[in-house]
Amino acid sequence: MYQVIARKYRPQAFSELVSQEHVRATLENAIAQGRIAHGYIFSGQRGTGKTTVARIVARCLNCVQGPTTTPCGVCASCREIAEGGAVDVIEIDAASNRGINEMRELRENVRYRPARDRYKVFIIDEAHQITNEAFNALLKTLEEPPEWAVFILCTTESHKIPATIASRCQHFSFRSVDFEDLVARMKWICEQEGVEADADVLAILAQAGDGSVRDSLSALDQAIACCGNKLNAAEVRALLGRFSVDLLEQVTQALVASDSRRMLDIVAELDRNGLNLQHFSRELSRYLRNLLVAKVAGAETRLIAASPAERERLVSIAGGFSEEDLTRYLQLSLDLFRDLQYSLQPRLHLELGLLRMVHAGRLVSIEDALAGLGPAPAAPAAPAAPSPSAAPRSAPVAPPARSAPVATPAQSTPAPAQSRASDGSLKERLYQALIGMGAQFTADAIEVSEVSEQGNLIAITTPREFALPMRGNDVQKALERLFERPPHVKVTLTDEAPATASMAKPTDETTQRTLEHPAVKRFQEVFPGSHVRTVRDLRDT
Ligand SMILES: Nc1ncnc2c1ncn2[C@@H]1O[C@H](COP(=O)(O)OP(=O)(O)OP(=O)(O)O)[C@@H](O)[C@H]1O
Ligand SMILES: [Mg+2]
Ligand SMILES: [Zn+2]
Structure with a gap:
C-alpha cells in the first residue's frame, strides 16, 4: 500500500530528528535522569515534529529496555507506538474530542494503572481546541496526577492554553526548520526513494515548506506524482505555483531603470501565460523581503531560505538599491498583495501596484537630498x-x-494710532508683533492674509487652510501690544489662494x-x- 512520504519517514528516534536540537537535548537529559514531568506542552509551527517527538518520548518511556533515550524499536511497545496502536499510549485529537465528556472519560482512564507498560502517555493533538470546561476537567487531573501519567499537549497556538494548565507543564517550543536542514532532509529522502532531484528542485521543495517539514514532504509527494522519478525544476515550480527568479529579477531591473513600460510588459506576459497574479504578488513580496534582508545582513545570513549561490545573487542585486528603497518596495508589494486578494480586476491592480513601485523609486529621500547639499560653505x-x-x-x-x-514694537512704547494708515504697514507690524510673541503659525497666517482697517475694526481675510491659528487669540494679543486701545478683529475665511504676492515688497x-x-x-x-x-x-x- 502506498504510504505518503511524510508518514513513511516519520522519525522513530531522537537521532533521526531534524533540527529541534534544544528540545531533543532537554528531553534526553530528563529521560536519562529519570526526571519525567507529568505535563508537557509542545508548541510550534505545523509539521515541525511535535507529534513525532511526543511519540518518541512515549517509546523512550515504555520500551522494554527503558526508560531509555534510545528505544530498541523492535519490542511490542516500540512497534505498537510507531503504528499508533499501543494500549498505554493514548492519542486524542482534540479537534474532534474537545468536550467535557471526553475529558471526564480521560480522567477515569488516568486513574487505572497502565495495562502493560511503565507509563500511560496521553498525547493530545491540537490541544488549543479543547473547551474551557474540558480544560478544567483536565486541570484536576494535572493537579494530582497518578505517578504513571504523562500528558503531552501538542499545539500550534500555545497562547490559547489556559495559564492554569500551562503553569503545570514544561513548555517546549518547536522551531521552524532552517532551509539548509530542509534541503538536506529532502535530499536524503529522495535518495532513499530513488528519485532524481538536483539542487534547484530541492531548493524549490524546501522553500515550499516555509519551515514545515511536512509541507515540504507533501510538495515532494506531489512532485513525484506529477513528474515521476526525475524531477525537473521548471515543472516542479509550475506545479507548486512558484515563479522563476528570472521573472522576479525582471521586476527589479525595471525598478532600477525606472522603466514603467517594462513593468507593463511583465504583467502582460504573466497574463498571457495564464499565471496567477496573486501568487505572483506574494512571490514578489517574498523576493523583495529577501533582497532587503540580503542588503541588511549580507550573503552569509540564515534569514533567507535560499542556496548560497542564490543568496550571493540577491546581495548583488540588492546592491543596486538603498535599504530605504527596498523597504518602500516591500511595503508597496504587501499593499499590492492585500489589494489583490479582494480584487475583481487583478491585472489592473497589479499594473497599478508595480507602477507605484517605479514611481516610489524616483523619490529622493530627504537624507540623500540633504547629503547632496554637502557641508554648508563657511558663511560669509x-x-x-x-x-x-x-x-x-x-x-x-x-x-x-x-x-x-525692525525694532519690534512690542518692546517699545505702543505706536500711535495714525501709524496704521496703510494696509501694508499694519500687516507688517502685526506680523512682527506675532513673531515677537513667538506665535509663528499665526504670523504665517497673517503673512498670507489680507489685513485692512475699517474704523475701529480690523478686517482680516485668511485662506481657509490657515484657519486654525486664527482661532486663538494671538492676533488680539498682538494688537494689544501695538495699540493703546486695541481695535476689534473680524476674521473672514476665504477659499482663494494665499495672498502671498501682497507681501512682495522691496527688501x-x-x-x-x-x-x-x-x-x-x-x-x-x-x-x-x-x-x-x-x-x-x-x-x-
Ligand atoms: N523535526 C523533524 N524532523 C524530521 N521529520 C519531521 C520533523 N518534523 C516533521 N517531520 C516530518 O513531518 C511529518 C509531520 O510531523 P509531525 O506530525 O510531528 O508535525 P506536527 O508538528 O505535529 O504538526 P501539526 O502541528 O500539523 O500536528 C512527520 O511524519 C515527519 O515526516
Ligand atoms: Mg501534530
Ligand atoms: Zn523497545
Missing part, C-alpha cells in the same frame, strides 16, 4: 539665517522675504544678501519649488 559675513519651508508649497510665486531687524540689504547666499541657492536647487518666506536676523533674537 551674512548674518541672516534663512528659514525656507522645505516642503514645496502650492503657492506659485516665491516672494522675496521681509527682513526682521533691504540683509534680505538681499541672504537670498544671494550660496547655501540658500543650493537649497533652492535641491528643493525646487521651495521659497524663502522669512529672513530673520539672529542677532536680534
Whole structure:
C-alpha cells in the first residue's frame, strides 16, 4: 500500500530528528535522569515534529529496555507506538474530542494503572481546541496526577492554553526548520526513494515548506506524482505555483531603470501565460523581503531560505538599491498583495501596484537630498539665517522675504494710532508683533492674509487652510501690544489662494544678501519649488 512520504519517514528516534536540537537535548537529559514531568506542552509551527517527538518520548518511556533515550524499536511497545496502536499510549485529537465528556472519560482512564507498560502517555493533538470546561476537567487531573501519567499537549497556538494548565507543564517550543536542514532532509529522502532531484528542485521543495517539514514532504509527494522519478525544476515550480527568479529579477531591473513600460510588459506576459497574479504578488513580496534582508545582513545570513549561490545573487542585486528603497518596495508589494486578494480586476491592480513601485523609486529621500547639499560653505559675513519651508508649497510665486531687524514694537512704547494708515504697514507690524510673541503659525497666517482697517475694526481675510491659528487669540494679543486701545478683529475665511504676492515688497540689504547666499541657492536647487518666506536676523533674537 502506498504510504505518503511524510508518514513513511516519520522519525522513530531522537537521532533521526531534524533540527529541534534544544528540545531533543532537554528531553534526553530528563529521560536519562529519570526526571519525567507529568505535563508537557509542545508548541510550534505545523509539521515541525511535535507529534513525532511526543511519540518518541512515549517509546523512550515504555520500551522494554527503558526508560531509555534510545528505544530498541523492535519490542511490542516500540512497534505498537510507531503504528499508533499501543494500549498505554493514548492519542486524542482534540479537534474532534474537545468536550467535557471526553475529558471526564480521560480522567477515569488516568486513574487505572497502565495495562502493560511503565507509563500511560496521553498525547493530545491540537490541544488549543479543547473547551474551557474540558480544560478544567483536565486541570484536576494535572493537579494530582497518578505517578504513571504523562500528558503531552501538542499545539500550534500555545497562547490559547489556559495559564492554569500551562503553569503545570514544561513548555517546549518547536522551531521552524532552517532551509539548509530542509534541503538536506529532502535530499536524503529522495535518495532513499530513488528519485532524481538536483539542487534547484530541492531548493524549490524546501522553500515550499516555509519551515514545515511536512509541507515540504507533501510538495515532494506531489512532485513525484506529477513528474515521476526525475524531477525537473521548471515543472516542479509550475506545479507548486512558484515563479522563476528570472521573472522576479525582471521586476527589479525595471525598478532600477525606472522603466514603467517594462513593468507593463511583465504583467502582460504573466497574463498571457495564464499565471496567477496573486501568487505572483506574494512571490514578489517574498523576493523583495529577501533582497532587503540580503542588503541588511549580507550573503552569509540564515534569514533567507535560499542556496548560497542564490543568496550571493540577491546581495548583488540588492546592491543596486538603498535599504530605504527596498523597504518602500516591500511595503508597496504587501499593499499590492492585500489589494489583490479582494480584487475583481487583478491585472489592473497589479499594473497599478508595480507602477507605484517605479514611481516610489524616483523619490529622493530627504537624507540623500540633504547629503547632496554637502557641508554648508563657511558663511560669509551674512548674518541672516534663512528659514525656507522645505516642503514645496502650492503657492506659485516665491516672494522675496521681509527682513526682521525692525525694532519690534512690542518692546517699545505702543505706536500711535495714525501709524496704521496703510494696509501694508499694519500687516507688517502685526506680523512682527506675532513673531515677537513667538506665535509663528499665526504670523504665517497673517503673512498670507489680507489685513485692512475699517474704523475701529480690523478686517482680516485668511485662506481657509490657515484657519486654525486664527482661532486663538494671538492676533488680539498682538494688537494689544501695538495699540493703546486695541481695535476689534473680524476674521473672514476665504477659499482663494494665499495672498502671498501682497507681501512682495522691496527688501533691504540683509534680505538681499541672504537670498544671494550660496547655501540658500543650493537649497533652492535641491528643493525646487521651495521659497524663502522669512529672513530673520539672529542677532536680534
Ligand atoms: N523535526 C523533524 N524532523 C524530521 N521529520 C519531521 C520533523 N518534523 C516533521 N517531520 C516530518 O513531518 C511529518 C509531520 O510531523 P509531525 O506530525 O510531528 O508535525 P506536527 O508538528 O505535529 O504538526 P501539526 O502541528 O500539523 O500536528 C512527520 O511524519 C515527519 O515526516
Ligand atoms: Mg501534530
Ligand atoms: Zn523497545
